[in-house]
Amino acid sequence: xxxYDKTFESxxxxxxxxxxxxxxxxxxARASRAEILTVSLRRESAAQRTxxxxxxxxxxxxxxVLPNTAGCHSVKEAVTTAQMAREVFNTSWIKLEVIGxxxxxQPDVFxxxxxxxxxxxDGFAVFPYTTDDLVVAERLVEAGxxxxxxxxxxxxxxRGLNNPYALRTMRAHFPDVPLIVDAGIGLPSHAAAAMExxxxxxxxxxxxxxxxxxxxxxxxxxxxxxxxxxxxxxxPMEMRDMAAPSTPVLGKAFLA
Amino acid sequence: xxxxxxxxxxxxxxxxxxxxxxxxxxxxxxxxxxxGAEACSWFAGGMLAPWCERESAEEAVVVRGRLxxxxxxxxxxxxxRAGTLVVAPARDAAELHRFARRTAHFTSxxxxxxxxxxxxxxxxxxxxxxxxxxxxxxxxxxxAALAAGLAARGVDLRLGVDADTTEVAADAIVDSxxxxxxEQLKDLRGVRGEMVIxxxxxxxxxxxxxxxxxxxxxxxxxRSEGRFxxxxxxxxxxxxxxxxxxxxxxxxxxxxxxxxAFAEAEIVEFGANVRPAFxxxxxxxxxxxxILRLNGLYRHGFLLSPSLAQQAADILLPVxxxx
Numbered sequence: 017x018x019x020y021d022k023t024f025e026s027x028x029x030x031x032x033x034x035x036x037x038x039x040x041x042x043x044x045a046r047a048s049r050a051e052i053l054t055v056s057l058r059r060e061s062a063a064q065r066t067x068x069x070x071x072x073x074x075x076x077x078x079x080x081v082l083p084n085t086a087g088c089h090s091v092k093e094a095v096t097t098a099q100m101a102r103e104v105f106n107t108s109w110i111k112l113e114v115i116g117x118x119x120x121x122q123p124d125v126f127x128x129x130x131x132x133x134x135x136x137x138d139g140f141a142v143f144p145y146t147t148d149d150l151v152v153a154e155r156l157v158e159a160g161x162x163x164x165x166x167x168x169x170x171x172x173x174x175r176g177l178n179n180p181y182a183l184r185t186m187r188a189h190f191p192d193v194p195l196i197v198d199a200g201i202g203l204p205s206h207a208a209a210a211m212e213x214x215x216x217x218x219x220x221x222x223x224x225x226x227x228x229x230x231x232x233x234x235x236x237x238x239x240x241x242x243x244x245x246x247x248x249x250x251x252p253m254e255m256r257d258m259a260a261p262s263t264p265v266l267g268k269a270f271l272a
Numbered sequence: 273x274x275x276x277x278x279x280x281x282x283x284x285x286x287x288x289x290x291x292x293x294x295x296x297x298x299x300x301x302x303x304x305x306x307x308g309a310e311a312c313s314w315f316a317g318g319m320l321a322p323w324c325e326r327e328s329a330e331e332a333v334v335v336r337g338r339l340x341x342x343x344x345x346x347x348x349x350x351x352x353r354a355g356t357l358v359v360a361p362a363r364d365a366a367e368l369h370r371f372a373r374r375t376a377h378f379t380s381x382x383x384x385x386x387x388x389x390x391x392x393x394x395x396x397x398x399x400x401x402x403x404x405x406x407x408x409x410x411x412x413x414x415x416a417a418l419a420a421g422l423a424a425r426g427v428d429l430r431l432g433v434d435a436d437t438t439e440v441a442a443d444a445i446v447d448s449x450x451x452x453x454x455e456q457l458k459d460l461r462g463v464r465g466e467m468v469i470x471x472x473x474x475x476x477x478x479x480x481x482x483x484x485x486x487x488x489x490x491x492x493x494x495r496s497e498g499r500f501x502x503x504x505x506x507x508x509x510x511x512x513x514x515x516x517x518x519x520x521x522x523x524x525x526x527x528x529x530x531x532x533a534f535a536e537a538e539i540v541e542f543g544a545n546v547r548p549a550f551x552x553x554x555x556x557x558x559x560x561x562x563i564l565r566l567n568g569l570y571r572h573g574f575l576l577s578p579s580l581a582q583q584a585a586d587i588l589l590p591v592x593x594x595x
Contacts, residue, residue, distance in 0.1 A: 036328050037553035038461075058507060069461030070508035073551060172486055228374060 017216050019052075019163055019194055020109070020141040022080065026051045027211065028241050029082065029196065031221025035230060038073045044224055045077050048234035053079040054111055054219065056086035057101045071104070082143065084111035089124070091131045098135050110135060111143045111165070111198075111219075121171040121199075125152040129159055136160025145198050148182035150189055157193060164190065165198035165219060168210060172222045174202025177209055187214045204233075204240030211244025212252065273589060276301060276442035278435040281311025282411070282573040283555075283566050283580060284448035285418040289347060290581040291446070292425050294589040299442065300422065300429040303452075307431070308415040312450055312545040313573045315467050317493050317503045318411040319480050320344060320575055321356050323377040323403050327370075332554055333572060336579035341407055343578035347421060348414045351407055352479070357381075357389055358401040360484040361529060367484035368399060378403045392475050392531060408480050410495050411574060444588050447565040451510060451548040457558065457567055462510025462546035465571070466519045467503035469495075470527070472537035483530050490526040499540060502527045506571070515542040547571055557583045564588065 017024045030050040035041035045053055055074055074081060083101035088094040091114060098110040114131055116124025123146055132142045136159055144156050148166040156164060166186055169175035177183060178200065187195060197210040198219040207218045218241055227233035273296045277288045280302035292298045304310035322337030344351040358378075360368040372380065378401045379385075387394035389402060422429055435449075447453055451462050477494040493501045505519045520542060527534040550556060550568035555576050558565040564584050569576055 036330065037549075037551060039550075039552040042551070058509070069510070073461075226370075 017194065019143075024051045024080075025049075026238075027217040027245055028207075028237060029054060029198075029217060029219035030224065030234070031056075031219070032074055033086075033221055034225035038070060040230055041225070042073060042077055044230040044234040045079060047231045048224065048238050050234075050238075051079055052082050053077065054082045054084050054221070055105070056084050057097055057104065058087075080109075081105050081107060082109050082111050083107065084145075085113050087115065088113060089115050091127045091134070094127070094131045095134050098131075098140060099138075102140070108139055109141045109143065111145060113145045123147060123167075125149065128152070129155045132156050132161050133159035143196070148179055148186055150186060153186060153190065157190070163194045163196065165196045167199040168197045168206065169200025171199045173200055174223060175200055176202055176206035177213075180209070180213065183210070183215070184213050204236045207237055208240040208244035208247075211241055212247050214248050217241075273297065273444065274299070274442045275444045275446060275588065276435075276440045277446040277448060278440070279311070279447070279449040279452070280304070280307050280415075280419070280429065280431075281448065281450055282308075282313035282316070282415065282577045283450065283569055284446070285415060285422070286343075286577040287446050287448055287566055287581040287584055288422055288427060289418055290578075290585045291589065292422060292427050294585055294591070296589055298422070298427045300427060301433045301435045301440070302429070302431050303434045305432050307419045307429070308412060311415075312465070312547050313411055313415065315465060315504075315543045315545045316411040316573050317467070317480070317491055317501060318409045318414065318574050319356065319491065319493060320351070320407040320409065321403065321480070322575060323375050323406065324356050324358065324482060325572065325575065326376070327374045329572075330552075330554065333576065337572065337575040339579045339582070340575050340577075341405065344407065344409060344414070344574070348409055348417045350413050350417070351409045353405075353407040354479040355389075355402055355404040356406040356408075356480050356482060357386065357393075358403070358482040358484065359386065359393070359397040359399075359530070362398060364485055365399070367486060368401065371484055372401055375401075375403075377405055389479070390477055390481065392477065392533075393481070396531065406480075408493055409574065413496075414574070443562070445563045446584060446588075447563055448567070450567065450569075451546045453548070453565060453567055454510075456560070457550075457565060459550055460548050460567060461508070461551075463549050463570065464505065464507040464509040464511055464544065464546050465503065466505040466507075466515040466523070466542070466544040467501060468515075468520065468523050468527075468539065469499055469501050469541040469543070470534065470537035471498045471540050472500065472533060473498050474533040474536060475500075475531050481530060483526055485526060485529075488522045488526045490523055492527060492530060500527075500534075500537070504571070510546050512544065512546055515544045547573075555580050557587065559587065 029052040085094040085097040114127040194216040196217045201220040381400040386400040549570040555568040
């Protein structure tokens with residue numbers, strides 16, 4: 017899988033928040049075989065250069081760090097946070113979140129497009145957290161995004177893919193843009209479903225971090241994502257309304 | 273045996289108490305001008321809640337934390353054993369189910385059950401969990417009581433002494449400086465915590481109330497004279513600066529959601545400090561020659577310091593087993 021200038025084997029991107037401890041986070045990250053870990057940056061931490069110890073633990077996993085602008089509610093906040101993240105983590109990669117509504121954490125798509133344009137022009141590789149709206153997605157690509165990350169469901173809700181139809185449409189509409197389902201995944205089966213739709217990868221955090229046993233859940237997700245991708249590549253059968261016998265009936269003694 | 277304990281936060285004072293009780297000649301050195309004021313335990317919630325903590329911590333916290341329920345009442349008369357009440361807003365009922373699945377030693381309550389325990393919360397929560405065996409205390413009063421207890425035993429407690437620049441003559445040193453020991457403990461990190469103390473005459477609570485929310489879990493601990501401690505943020509940072517507006521908004525907003533009367537409460541104090549934590553968020557005793565380093569109590573200072581102190585005392589002064 018190619019994301020901007022890098023190639024990855026794993027199709028799972030894992031968040032690093034909400035784990036019982038950094039030690040369990042690191043173990044879950046290893047178990048998930050994720051090669052990209054997202055890290056949220058609090059602006060006050062970046063400004064004061066604190067929080068280094070936690071970030072050092074993340075770097076020790078050897079994974080590529082994808083900082084995010086979680087919790088930003090305006091273009092200005094998001095852009096400032098991205099610039100701080102570039103300095104702190106020495107990377108031009110940024111997962112861009114501009115939150116528009118506090119209860120659903122739904123992205124502010126207008127602010128998102130604007131921030132994506134500013135950051136792309138500034139040389140960032142932008143990973144925008146967006147809805148499944150095609151027009152917004154078009155605007156993000158125009159703004160310079162080479163990856164799109166539509167939601168499955170609201171952040172942390174664990175509801176899975178709320179609108180598979182819209183996600184399927186998006187896949188068909190952007191055959192050449194890497195698409196990552198970001199947010200809303202609760203179970204490995206949700207992740208497998210996203211991969212079966214032909215999505216390039218899945219980004220999740222709470223589903224692993226808040227599981228009773230995060231390490232086992234990380235393994236479960238790794239397997240599901242691998243299975244879903246294999247199923248997509250194997251070209252699944254079509255659904256049909258009528259039964260279709262898998263053994264021929266010709267020559268058998270049956271009454272009809 | 274002469275033991276010097278460095279640091280008069282909860283880790284140091286509990287260790288000093290335990291060692292003095294086993295017959296050691298103890299001296300406590302504290303850099304601050306008063307007991308506790310420079311310690312992160314000054315800002316603690318003071319909940320002795322091993323079962324509730326299991327929601328986000330390992331089983332070791334329950335096993336070692338149960339000791340605290342016995343230790344504190346023996347050393348601080350102000351320890352209140354009235355349990356913990358856990359509630360969630362109606363729309364986040366799933367959080368309560370999750371909490372119940374992860375924990376033990378509780379009874380499930382309906383709306384009337386919640387009201388019977390805390391009449392001021394009547395009609396506000398349709399269900400709750402009650403951890404009857406848990407306890408709470410006022411950390412500042414508890415630290416003062418330990419200091420007084422040590423003084424009564426003739427323990428020398430020296431304030432305003434920086435152990436880094438002072439000659440420490442002892443058979444053993446107990447280093448319980450918290451995050452200040454970062455230089456010696458390379459995998460120690462800081463986890464910033466912020467809290468608010470408010471005063472209200474309109475609301476009365478008998479026990480800590482934990483309010484489950486997917487983003488802003490919070491607890492309210494009742495203290496004397498109508499004061500309530502509302503805590504606490506958990507930020508991966510070793511910054512000690514003042515509380516941010518964002519954190520204040522989150523904590524106060526959640527308190528308001530528990531009871532609107534908190535909107536009329538007076539703000540007594542905003543506080544922030546840094547908890548010392550190891551990567552597994554569990555405390556440990558590290559031996560370094562004559563020095564025992566007691567550290568990494570994270571958010572479990574009052575809960576796990578008795579077990580940590582006993583570990584240290586077992587190393588320095590093993591209890592003799594008589595036939």
